[in-house]
Amino acid sequence: MTIEEASAALASGQSSSVELTKGCLDRIARRNSGLSAFITVTAEDALARAELMDREIADGDMRGPLHGIPIAHKDNIFTRGIRTTSGSRVLIDEEPAADAEIVARLYEAGAVVVGKTNMHELAYGITSINPHYGTVRNPRDSRCIAGGSSGGSAVAVADGMCLLASGTDTGGSLRIPASFCGVVAIKPTYGLVSRAGIQPLGLTLDHAGPLAATVRDAAIGLSAMAGRDFAVEHEPSLNGVMIGIPENFFFDDLDPDVDRAVKRAIDKCERAGAHVERVTVPDMNLLNTVSRAILMGESAALFEPVADRRAEFGEDVLALLDQGKLLSASAYVNAQRLRTEFIELFRGLLRTVDYLLTPTTPTAAARVENAADIRIRTTSLVRGINVIGFPALSMPCGRTGDGLPVGLQLIGAPWRDAELLNVAAALEDALAA
């Protein structure tokens, strides 16, 4: 069920928030032990809140499309009175004093929080194989990873444990799990969504955003998070939209099933009236190096106060923190100087076309046992976009021969998030036709 459908059912009295919430809590109770999507489930609070939301509807006071809708928050997003772990042993806050701004905004919109989702430790990785809270497994094939770092949020939405989830994205952490689990996520323009009350990882790279089953639902989530209206138009169109397809880098190293699914989507764009242009993108290998250097430096600085608690970190996170300690100040400064250059290059590119369309990840979800060394390849098509801060969305565009979801990425110009969502919704319609 989508948020649009659930909201209509609530408004017409066909369903209640308590029914929806119980449905999600039942699903979590049945499925979470196998998928490890949630670290904390807030069943009692959720049902009390759902009752309150139902009373408001009965009084004729429906706040909007998220009124009474069950949602979840990634566990690096602070929630007043609800334990927040950041997927870590060293940063556990048993009883946070305040809600993150996006949590408060989603409450204001009428949402019902069913729990806090599992994630890659500290959001510093893309497998969501968490040594402390369990491996988040892909609901499409539980032998596979969910992706990360917002893995639990993507699984919760994909598996019907909630209708919307929050996540964060420092180098692809919303888009990668969305791609692997077959849901939609938008990393908005840097600065559009408040990061107040969210555990940082990369001080100048972190973004927060929604994961949802459809583009329209993601737009509803982003509207509440950002405090402005991103609702998709009634009949969004691809007619006349200029879509750039990179002729270098993005299609060079894809699994054949991913290549096929994304090219089919490009074909659908053209049939729906879009103009498809081949474009040359800036040096993405260098941009990814810039991303790694900035993140290494910023995360090492952030976690310096707890870095001596080495036994309490997972092996992969510890290695990255160690690399960050070795990074010189000159490397960090050079990365930030190159960043400015890249922003200008991409600005120029997005003056020649409206959007870039790429795969989100070069492969579908890997098996858990094969997931150890895939970070660099899996982040290669997404992490650079955090460096430039442009909005980027991942949406499903097909499946592999094994039935695993394939995602495509649409990248837009800064502050064009509304237009990006409209074009993505039009593409979603075209893919479904």
Add this chain to the structure above:
Amino acid sequence: MTESEIVEQLRAGLARAAAELPPDAPMAVDLILPEPSEDEA
């Protein structure tokens, strides 16, 4: 590769690329100074 070798490879790549930039190429920063309030002004 060791942690040091990984970091050295990153540093060298960035140094080579940054050498191509004009010397006054600005560094991207997050600094946004608030406007003074009426009291401060």
